[in-house]
Amino acid sequence: MSRYAGDAEAIRKLVREAEVHRDVFVDEELFQLEMEHLFANTWVYVGHDSQVANEGDFYTTTIGSQPVVMVRHTDGEVKVLLNRCPHKGVKIAGETCGNTGKVFRCPYHAWRFRTDGSLHSLPWTQGYDNTGFKDSPAALGMTRVKNVHNYRGFVFARLNDEGPGFEEFFGDSLSSFDNMVDRSPVGKLQVAGGVLRYMHNCNWKMLVDNQTDTCHPMVAHESSAGTAKAMWQKAPEGTPKPMAVEIFVPFMSPYEDFDKMGIRVWENGHGHTGVHHSIHSDYSAIPGYFDQMKAAYGEERAKAILGEARHNTVYFPNIMIKGPIQLLRLFKPISANRTLVESWTFRLVDAPDLLLERTLMYNRLINAPTSVVGHDDLEMYERAQEGLHANGNEWVNMHRLYDPAELTQKNVVTVGTNEWVMRNTYRAWAHFMTLDM
Amino acid sequence: MNRNDPKIDGAFPSDRELVDFVLREARMLDQQRFEDWLTLFANDGYYWMPLEWGQTDPRLVCSLMYEDKLLLSVRVERLKGERTFSQKPRSRSHHVLQMPHVESRDEAANSYVTWTAMHYVETRNDEQTLYAAWATHHLAVEDGKLRIKLKRVDLVNCDAAFGNIQLFM
Numbered sequence: 293m294s295r296y297a298g299d300a301e302a303i304r305k306l307v308r309e310a311e312v313h314r315d316v317f318v319d320e321e322l323f324q325l326e327m328e329h330l331f332a333n334t335w336v337y338v339g340h341d342s343q344v345a346n347e348g349d350f351y352t353t354t355i356g357s358q359p360v361v362m363v364r365h366t367d368g369e370v371k372v373l374l375n376r377c378p379h380k381g382v383k384i385a386g387e388t389c390g391n392t393g394k395v396f397r398c399p400y401h402a403w404r405f406r407t408d409g410s411l412h413s414l415p416w417t418q419g420y421d422n423t424g425f426k427d428s429p430a431a432l433g434m435t436r437v438k439n440v441h442n443y444r445g446f447v448f449a450r451l452n453d454e455g456p457g458f459e460e461f462f463g464d465s466l467s468s469f470d471n472m473v474d475r476s477p478v479g480k481l482q483v484a485g486g487v488l489r490y491m492h493n494c495n496w497k498m499l500v501d502n503q504t505d506t507c508h509p510m511v512a513h514e515s516s517a518g519t520a521k522a523m524w525q526k527a528p529e530g531t532p533k534p535m536a537v538e539i540f541v542p543f544m545s546p547y548e549d550f551d552k553m554g555i556r557v558w559e560n561g562h563g564h565t566g567v568h569h570s571i572h573s574d575y576s577a578i579p580g581y582f583d584q585m586k587a588a589y590g591e592e593r594a595k596a597i598l599g600e601a602r603h604n605t606v607y608f609p610n611i612m613i614k615g616p617i618q619l620l621r622l623f624k625p626i627s628a629n630r631t632l633v634e635s636w637t638f639r640l641v642d643a644p645d646l647l648l649e650r651t652l653m654y655n656r657l658i659n660a661p662t663s664v665v666g667h668d669d670l671e672m673y674e675r676a677q678e679g680l681h682a683n684g685n686e687w688v689n690m691h692r693l694y695d696p697a698e699l700t701q702k703n704v705v706t707v708g709t710n711e712w713v714m715r716n717t718y719r720a721w722a723h724f725m726t727l728d729m
Numbered sequence: 730m731n732r733n734d735p736k737i738d739g740a741f742p743s744d745r746e747l748v749d750f751v752l753r754e755a756r757m758l759d760q761q762r763f764e765d766w767l768t769l770f771a772n773d774g775y776y777w778m779p780l781e782w783g784q785t786d787p788r789l790v791c792s793l794m795y796e797d798k799l800l801l802s803v804r805v806e807r808l809k810g811e812r813t814f815s816q817k818p819r820s821r822s823h824h825v826l827q828m829p830h831v832e833s834r835d836e837a838a839n840s841y842v843t844w845t846a847m848h849y850v851e852t853r854n855d856e857q858t859l860y861a862a863w864a865t866h867h868l869a870v871e872d873g874k875l876r877i878k879l880k881r882v883d884l885v886n887c888d889a890a891f892g893n894i895q896l897f898m
Binding site for chain 2: 484485486487488489490491492493512514515516518519520522523534536537540632637645648649652655656657660661662664666667668670671672
């Protein structure tokens with residue numbers, strides 16, 4: 293029995309001012325509606341243009357449940373095509389990445405397509421004369437996503453032809469991407485180091501929610517970060533602080549510190565932790581790096597760029613970036629109770645290798661399926677995915693520092709343990725779920 | 730005192746002693762004798778689980794694990810913790826090793842390498858997951874005992890998406 297399809301009012305009722313109904317996490321019908329509406333009405337991250345540096349380079353991924361291929365067209369632009377042959381539906385690009393030359397060729401019947409999706413040729417064409425093929429959707433080739441935006445290398449797509457513009461959707465939040473890119477002396481990033489892929493038996497929004505949850509690290513991660521901290525405190529005085537200890541220990545910062553770090557809240561569900569200070573602020577300087585930055589930008593600007601130590605910037609619907617360590621996490625929805633988490637890392641072009649080395653260490657210590665931090669996070673998500681089925685109270689609570697005045701405020705900096713960004717996530721969820729209903 | 734960690738008989742380890750060491754190491758893991766297991770590592774030893782097929786660089790290419798003795802000790806200490814939530818209940822492991830093969834021995838350099846195909850099962854609650862891998866042990870003799878300089882675990886599906894892998898392969 294359908295409870296939500298076509299009923300925008302019922303969907304909106306799932307999000308109260310400071311509470312969210314559990315169906316948002318556990319209901320398969322809502323998940324299908326998310327794929328149909330939410331992931332079509334919003335600007336969803338596809339990939340980075342360094343993954344398709346040359347003409348004909350392609351990279352296959354998904355937008356929600358849609359298989360897509362991102363490709364560098366012969367005109368130099370990055371295109372996003374639905375990865376389906378218009379003939380029998382075969383996925384045309386089969387590998388994760390590669391180079392297809394000037395055309396894609398379907399491996400089933402050798403239909404060929406230009407890298408903007410348009411039909412190039414078919415073999416043995418006389419069989420299609422006077423059949424009406426010319427006027428069929430197949431003759432149009434692979435479906436191209438019309439709304440694609442490349443923001444400083446980060447490629448986003450909006451599947452629906454109608455909807456908010458890119459700038460309108462992201463607004464001031466793009467400053468976190470700016471800071472990440474500006475950290476390269478030449479203003480350029482490259483995907484580097486490989487991607488960690490971690491399967492989660494939970495709803496994708498639990499991961500989104502967690503990115504600005506500053507009241508969990510000292511609790512959920514006591515066993516990992518707390519153990520590392522305790523062991524470090526036993527090291528003989530004068531022992532050089534290992535990079536791994538620098539990474540782990542700030543997770544144990546007390547509530548007061550997270551309060552002071554601040555949270556910035558933007559519209560449409562975007563926001564970031566670590567406004568004034570963050571868990572990434574006190575890493576050791578990398579030899580030679582500041583001088584390179586100073587030479588590139590001048591001292592004042594270099595200091596301003598490196599002085600921003602934003603912790604997690606969450607972009608609605610399903611990514612998080614860390615500017616200071618050049619990391620992007622993509623929460624790929626698979627079903628209501630299954631999510632693939634991909635953690636991507638970037639090289640700051642022309643900056644010292646040691647920065648990438650630290651980024652990769654962070655990624656494997658915190659985001660790998662073998663990570664002791666990841667283990668405890670996933671344990672919480674999976675317990676929530678099961679626990680939410682309990683009847684009696686069907687609501688997830690987000691009252692921390694709620695003030696009704698926030699409903700009319702925009703672009704605000706607030707206390708670092710505020711659950712405002714989470715509340716905004718679900719307000720954005722209700723909005724973009726129902727935008728085209 | 731670490732049980733089953735004998736001194737080698739002669740000045741140099743025999744092939745049999747190298748093989749026995751690898752078998753004992755796996756058994757220690759399955760018996761959850763993690764502190765004993767840590768003592769098998771040289772102080773500058775590493776445990777490496779590559780992310781890429783045929784990976785050669787642990788520094789500028791990401792790995793699933795690339796951990797020195799400090800990080801391994803944090804893991805072992807964590808497993809004992811009262812608030813180690815992902816280990817309530819605890820995981821268990823099971824190794825099946827093919828006979829280890831002595832790949833190379835260089836007495837002058839005090840360097841011995843073994844290669845072992847294995848199946849590894851990790852289980853927790855009602856879930857049981859099978860992994861297939863090759864373990865490469867780089868061993869050296871220190872104070873008459875074999876020690877791990879590097880244990881490299883190459884998963885046959887190293888680039889697949891995994892759920893939690895919580896113990897040691």
